[in-house]
Amino acid sequence: MGSGRRIERWCFWVVVWAVLAGLVMPAAQASASLNGLTEARAGELHELLTPDPEAVWRTIPWMTSVLEAQREALEKGRPIFIWAMDGHPLGCV
Amino acid sequence: MLQQDFVPVAINQAFQRRQQDGEGAFYRRIASQGPRGGGDWSQTTQGFYIATPDGELLLYNNNRNPERLRRLMREALEAFAQREPVEADPAEMGERDQRFHPEPPEGGLIVRVHAKVLGGYKPTEDPVRQMFQEALSRDNLWVTAEEQDVLTRDELPETLARRIALYHLIDNTRGEPTMWRPHHIRKLEMTLVGGVLRGSVHLESEGGDTGYEAELFGRVSVEDGRVAGFELAAEGDYWGHTRYTPGCPEGRFPLAVVFRLADGEDAADTIPPQAHGWWGSDYLPR
Numbered sequence: 001m002g003s004g005r006r007i008e009r010w011c012f013w014v015v016v017w018a019v020l021a022g023l024v025m026p027a028a029q030a031s032a033s034l035n036g037l038t039e040a041r042a043g044e045l046h047e048l049l050t051p052d053p054e055a056v057w058r059t060i061p062w063m064t065s066v067l068e069a070q071r072e073a074l075e076k077g078r079p080i081f082i083w084a085m086d087g088h089p090l091g092c093v
Numbered sequence: 094m095l096q097q098d099f100v101p102v103a104i105n106q107a108f109q110r111r112q113q114d115g116e117g118a119f120y121r122r123i124a125s126q127g128p129r130g131g132g133d134w135s136q137t138t139q140g141f142y143i144a145t146p147d148g149e150l151l152l153y154n155n156n157r158n159p160e161r162l163r164r165l166m167r168e169a170l171e172a173f174a175q176r177e178p179v180e181a182d183p184a185e186m187g188e189r190d191q192r193f194h195p196e197p198p199e200g201g202l203i204v205r206v207h208a209k210v211l212g213g214y215k216p217t218e219d220p221v222r223q224m225f226q227e228a229l230s231r232d233n234l235w236v237t238a239e240e241q242d243v244l245t246r247d248e249l250p251e252t253l254a255r256r257i258a259l260y261h262l263i264d265n266t267r268g269e270p271t272m273w274r275p276h277h278i279r280k281l282e283m284t285l286v287g288g289v290l291r292g293s294v295h296l297e298s299e300g301g302d303t304g305y306e307a308e309l310f311g312r313v314s315v316e317d318g319r320v321a322g323f324e325l326a327a328e329g330d331y332w333g334h335t336r337y338t339p340g341c342p343e344g345r346f347p348l349a350v351v352f353r354l355a356d357g358e359d360a361a362d363t364i365p366p367q368a369h370g371w372w373g374s375d376y377l378p379r
Contacts, residue, residue, distance in 0.1 A: 036308030073146035
């Protein structure tokens with residue numbers, strides 16, 4: 001009788017443990033999968049992927065409208081230089 | 094030379110060669126005098142053009158050799174100097190072709206996006222290949238006013254998480270990439286809790302030829318009911334390329350993408366996102 005009670009109690013706690021583990025484990029796995037990139041590494045990446053403000057091409061006063069460039073060219077008596085690409089040259093090329 | 098002797102303008106000619114307004118007409122007038130101006134404006138006209146202010150073409154070149162271009166620019170300047178001063182009325186825009194003038198969402202945010210391949214390339218002596226291998230790309234992420242409101246409540250809008258994944262977690266360092274499609278999202282977990290953004294993403298094309306598995310970390314700060322800071326970084330394994338981005342490293346290679354709120358000081362802050370194309374993409378919620 002006492003032995004049967006012990007087995008029953010043991011089974012009860014196994015079930016409780018299994019249920020709790022089932023509830024906790026997915027959350028723990030999800031949180032582990034979201035913790036791969038640290039704040040320190042993210043900071044390094046921001047530094048590494050910051051454009052060089054001294055880069056020569058960035059010092060050029062690029063306009064983005066051909067008509068505005070025409071107006072300025074007429075005012076200043078200069079030719080227009082058009083950098084025309086598939087994708088914007090100041091953006092994704 | 095570009096700063097002092099020319100008026101420099103940079104354009105995505107895929108817009109200007111198609112747009113039906115004064116901007117498009119003036120560009121086509123110049124491009125039609127070059128070797129790519131045969132009248133089929135569905136084809137690319139990319140290259141460098143030097144023109145007089147009234148639209149006469151002095152030079153077309155599509156060569157990446159800086160020395161050659163510099164020499165051609167000097168020759169064009171000499172030819173321009175020998176002409177009579179140009180007197181003309183500026184061309185008028187007329188009715189703007191709205192398909193080609195996308196505006197950032199009113200009350201929203203512009204976030205700068207940069208991507209870089211961090212390794213995996215075979216060493217090369219080819220200067221053009223070196224340029225692509227070391228390239229830092231630039232694009233802009235547009236955030237709507239509604240999404241900004243949600244961010245200020247310390248929540249991440251699903252539409253924003255999907256836009257980041259579909260259109261900005263991409264290798265655009267060697268050219269225009271083919272964007273991910275919704276069914277390419279194998280996993281997208283992003284949370285915003287206490288101003289901290291964390292995430293994990295797995296994107297992969299149907300055949301598995303191209304993919305990106307990355308982790309994300311970032312911060313969002315709010316002041317006076319508006320987003321005052323938005324920083325996000327992604328790092329992970331990328332593989333494969335698309336039609337216009339050949340030359341990637343073999344196998345899996347490390348790719349990082351960073352996002353930072355724009356301050357409007359950079360001319361490139363005004364450029365529409367690459368994925369917000371003239372064809373009316375679903376970049377923003379309709």
